[in-house]
Amino acid sequence: MKTENQRLKERLDHVTAEYNSLQMQVMTLMQQQKPEEEDEDDKKKQEMAPRRFMDLGLATNGAEIGEEASLSSSERSKSPERKNRSSDDQEKNNSREDSPSEQGTKVPRLSPPSPRNLDQAAEATMRKARVSVRARSEAPMMTDGCQWRKYGQKMAKGNPCPRAYYRCTMAAGCPVRKQVQRCAEDRTILVTTYEGNHNHPLPPAAMAMAQTTSSAARMLLSGSMSSTDGLMNANFLTRTLLPCSSSMATISASAPFPTVTLDLTHSPNPLQFPNHQNHFQLPFPPHSSSSPASLLPQIFGQALYNNQSKFSGLQLSQDADPSSSVSAATAAIAADPNFTAALAAAITSIIGGAQHQNNNANTNNSVANNANNNNTNGSNNNINTSNFSEN
DNA sequence: CGGTTTTGACCTGCGC
DNA sequence: GCGCAGGTCAAAACCG
Numbered sequence: 242m243k244t245e246n247q248r249l250k251e252r253l254d255h256v257t258a259e260y261n262s263l264q265m266q267v268m269t270l271m272q273q274q275k276p277e278e279e280d281e282d283d284k285k286k287q288e289m290a291p292r293r294f295m296d297l298g299l300a301t302n303g304a305e306i307g308e309e310a311s312l313s314s315s316e317r318s319k320s321p322e323r324k325n326r327s328s329d330d331q332e333k334n335n336s337r338e339d340s341p342s343e344q345g346t347k348v349p350r351l352s353p354p355s356p357r358n359l360d361q362a363a364e365a366t367m368r369k370a371r372v373s374v375r376a377r378s379e380a381p382m383m384t385d386g387c388q389w390r391k392y393g394q395k396m397a398k399g400n401p402c403p404r405a406y407y408r409c410t411m412a413a414g415c416p417v418r419k420q421v422q423r424c425a426e427d428r429t430i431l432v433t434t435y436e437g438n439h440n441h442p443l444p445p446a447a448m449a450m451a452q453t454t455s456s457a458a459r460m461l462l463s464g465s466m467s468s469t470d471g472l473m474n475a476n477f478l479t480r481t482l483l484p485c486s487s488s489m490a491t492i493s494a495s496a497p498f499p500t501v502t503l504d505l506t507h508s509p510n511p512l513q514f515p516n517h518q519n520h521f522q523l524p525f526p527p528h529s530s531s532s533p534a535s536l537l538p539q540i541f542g543q544a545l546y547n548n549q550s551k552f553s554g555l556q557l558s559q560d561a562d563p564s565s566s567v568s569a570a571t572a573a574i575a576a577d578p579n580f581t582a583a584l585a586a587a588i589t590s591i592i593g594g595a596q597h598q599n600n601n602a603n604t605n606n607s608v609a610n611n612a613n614n615n616n617t618n619g620s621n622n623n624i625n626t627s628n629f630s631e632n
Numbered sequence: 633c634g635g636t637t638t639t640g641a642c643c644t645g646c647g648c
Numbered sequence: 649g650c651g652c653a654g655g656t657c658a659a660a661a662c663c664g
Contacts, residue, residue: 390635390636390637391636391637391638392637392655392656392657392658393638393639393655393656393657394637394638394639395653395654395655395656397653397654398652398653398654404654404655406655406656410635410636418655420655
């Protein structure tokens with residue numbers, strides 16, 4: 242028993258060391274990206290004054306964006322002790338009158354962009370942008386490092402599977418919520434939708450998820466400014482992040498909630514969301530010369546943290562051909578719901594940076610390129626769903 | 633006993 | 649204005 246513990250401890254140390262080295266690589270990459278981002282931010286501040294609040298907000302800490310803001314007026318009025326609903330309602334109404342932008346909190350309407358509307362829509366988008374993760378899992382819920390408390394369950398129209406509502410319980414008043422529902426067409430697919438940003442420190446395992454929604458919101462906001470922009474960003478994302486994956490990043494800036502959907506179900510069929518006509522469909526191409534394999538360690542670094550015990554032996558080499566070694570690694574470890582949660586988080590964390598990078602890059606690389614890439618089949622990365630762990 | 637889950641009721645926004 | 653659907657509340661039940 243004792244020796245076993247010791248062995249486990251050693252193993253943990255080893256894995257931690259590996260993780261740290263990966264983390265270092267991530268930090269290095271982040272710093273390389275940062276100057277470009279800052280330049281971009283400055284440019285934005287000058288050129289697009291209505292978006293300034295975004296830059297300021299996100300520049301501080303993604304996890305803090307919308308802590309207050311994301312508590313909608315109705316949310317705020319619904320204190321734990323809701324003793325007097327009528328007064329609450331009054332307060333609700335007052336707050337709405339005081340801040341018109343609050344009105345769009347529940348359902349941000351991206352109406353025609355007058356400067357003011359743009360401002361409001363952007364703010365609403367920030368608050369309610371969602372990150373949706375589709376992953377195959379037999380487990381009832383993906384483990385993402387946070388503590389969640391179920392506060393409701395509802396049958397959604399058109400889906401025989403109930404939708405469960407969870408709230409983050411790691412800190413009082415944390416506005417982060419998530420919805421978990423199985424896909425109607427394929428019940429092995431678990432759809433987890435995150436909304437809001439944490440207002441508290443997170444355990445390392447949950448750090449990846451912490452920046453998810455704010456990063457997504459940033460991307461969405463940018464994408465919602467113009468559809469071309471959205472395509473561009475998403476296109477860049479797909480070509481950049483998972484060049485060897487057949488997964489899909491689906492971006493919807495449409496009402497009611499702008500959503501980034503990360504499809505980690507490895508379906509090669511780009512028409513798998515027939516009902517989402519407003520989504521940009523973005524199958525990942527198999528290979529791309531512009532795909533920095535250097536980003537992969539960042540993704541996997543985050544993801545691996547949740548899978549230390551399982552993947553401690555995995556070595557990621559930037560020198561190696563990403564389409565071979567990394568895709569093999571992807572196939573091997575992506576078959577875990579915990580991994581997919583972390584991977585999705587990591588991906589969406591990077592989206593923001595990728596987007597900025599892309600904005601800096603030449604804009605030629607947009608729709609035409611996207612069209613070229615759309616039909617590329619990159620399915621060298623099959624996931625064996627039978628390997629899913631049950632938490 | 634405290635925290636979590638269940639579940640029916642309620643609230644709110646939207647479309648007609 | 650009405651009905652519908654999504655989202656949330658909160659009391660009761662459950663669990664460790």
